[in-house]
Amino acid sequence: MADFAYRLAQKRNIVTALPGPRSSALATRRSSAVAAGVGSSVPVYAEDADGGVIVDVDGNSLIDLGAGIAVTSVGASHAAVTAAVAEQARHFTHTCFMVTPYEGYVAVAEELNKLTPGDHEKRTVLFNSGAEAVENAIKVARLATGKMAVVAFDHAYHGRTNLTMALTAKTMPYKTNFGPFAPEIYRMPTSYPYRDAAGLTGEQAALQTISQIEKQIGADSLAAMIIEPIQGEGGFVVPAPGFLPTLVNWAKANNVVFIADEVQTGFARTGAWFASEDEGIVPDIITMAKGIAGGMPLAAITGRADLLDAVHAGGLGGTYGGNPVACAAAIATLDVMRELDLPGRAREIEGLAKPVLQALAGEVDVIGDVRGRGAMLAIEIVKPGTTEPDPALTKAIAAEALSQGVVILTCGTYGNVIRLLPPLVISDELLDEALTVLAEAIRSAARA
Numbered sequence: 001m002a003d004f005a006y007r008l009a010q011k012r013n014i015v016t017a018l019p020g021p022r023s024s025a026l027a028t029r030r031s032s033a034v035a036a037g038v039g040s041s042v043p044v045y046a047e048d049a050d051g052g053v054i055v056d057v058d059g060n061s062l063i064d065l066g067a068g069i070a071v072t073s074v075g076a077s078h079a080a081v082t083a084a085v086a087e088q089a090r091h092f093t094h095t096c097f098m099v100t101p102y103e104g105y106v107a108v109a110e111e112l113n114k115l116t117p118g119d120h121e122k123r124t125v126l127f128n129s130g131a132e133a134v135e136n137a138i139k140v141a142r143l144a145t146g147k148m149a150v151v152a153f154d155h156a157y158h159g160r161t162n163l164t165m166a167l168t169a170k171t172m173p174y175k176t177n178f179g180p181f182a183p184e185i186y187r188m189p190t191s192y193p194y195r196d197a198a199g200l201t202g203e204q205a206a207l208q209t210i211s212q213i214e215k216q217i218g219a220d221s222l223a224a225m226i227i228e229p230i231q232g233e234g235g236f237v238v239p240a241p242g243f244l245p246t247l248v249n250w251a252k253a254n255n256v257v258f259i260a261d262e263v264q265t266g267f268a269r270t271g272a273w274f275a276s277e278d279e280g281i282v283p284d285i286i287t288m289a290k291g292i293a294g295g296m297p298l299a300a301i302t303g304r305a306d307l308l309d310a311v312h313a314g315g316l317g318g319t320y321g322g323n324p325v326a327c328a329a330a331i332a333t334l335d336v337m338r339e340l341d342l343p344g345r346a347r348e349i350e351g352l353a354k355p356v357l358q359a360l361a362g363e364v365d366v367i368g369d370v371r372g373r374g375a376m377l378a379i380e381i382v383k384p385g386t387t388e389p390d391p392a393l394t395k396a397i398a399a400e401a402l403s404q405g406v407v408i409l410t411c412g413t414y415g416n417v418i419r420l421l422p423p424l425v426i427s428d429e430l431l432d433e434a435l436t437v438l439a440e441a442i443r444s445a446a447r448a
């Protein structure tokens, strides 16, 4: 473990019932001010956060295993990031890159062109959110290929805007009653080793999918396929080896733009800068957001220069896209990630956490699968002796962990996946303590 510097004490300390009185009072104000459709997975209100802890408004110090959904990989208030933000904000918070451009945007683009897989000529465009990046990757792919159809996969999550709802698989809560959805989106089977036929290889799964694409759509109509190299909201599904490379090879041979949605997997999370590197795939376009800027809203697409430069001037952009403060935060965040070797730290976290989860899976009968890479790890909760998902038990485990001061997120098409997404700068001690709490929550849930 590198020597991480912290501003807040890195300890779990629960001083009230959770939620405490101040959080409860805020929840009351919220219910008459904030639309009911916005959910929060944890009922405590944050006041401070640093490294591996979130301190709430009642003074409780919680261990953070969610990182704001894989965003605050360098911590939620890393000194280098907050200094860069303050310095940039002192000069200008906005001019609009489409009006009066500035260096920060160019510098982030240069960084991403270097950092993303492949040494081909690349171009980058910056946006505000992951969904916006995905939308724009599809816009580019359609324009550049002159084709319209797009393939997305089972269990996929790509966002909440109209086009990205269409790409997202799960209906509740993301899509139900929000249609009509964008046309020319086709959903195909992915590789899900825990739930696929036993022995199905990644290559075989990909060939089955390709055969369906050829029969139902045709490569002549297909502009792009978009896939998360490890699926996020869908359940941290890691495809069998060979699945992604087989799809990439077919896409290349058929003038289909291969888009890797690395909004959740990107920026050191999986133990490499990008999850695509694990099997050496080189996407035509890569979408990025979450971990990019230490918590500041920023998103990007980086891809083949011939694709990105095919778009007419003025065809891509947005008022806030590549905001200068967010760009300054991104530059600082990437420097911190390099300095602290956070890809290496993500692998260390896997080395610490995975054996604990695997041992636990051998001990209780409600863990069907342990999977993931780097600091993107998950366990799938099932009814004992079956592969039947148990979302109620999953919820109970997360609630029990929270009551003990550990913030843990769930996900999955079936709502039965507990996912670990700690800040990469979490200390070994804190991670270890969180895992002990989680293990105890699982043991007690399994007994109940």
Ligand SMILES: *Cc1c(COP(=O)(O)O)cnc(C)c1O
Binding pocket: 128, 129, 130, 131, 132, 134, 157, 158, 159, 160, 228, 232, 233, 261, 262, 263, 264, 265, 289, 290
């Ligand atoms: C979170 C996420 C998105 C959407 O990002 P937003 O910033 O919430 O719009 C898209 N794709 C993946 C893989 C994600 O995890």
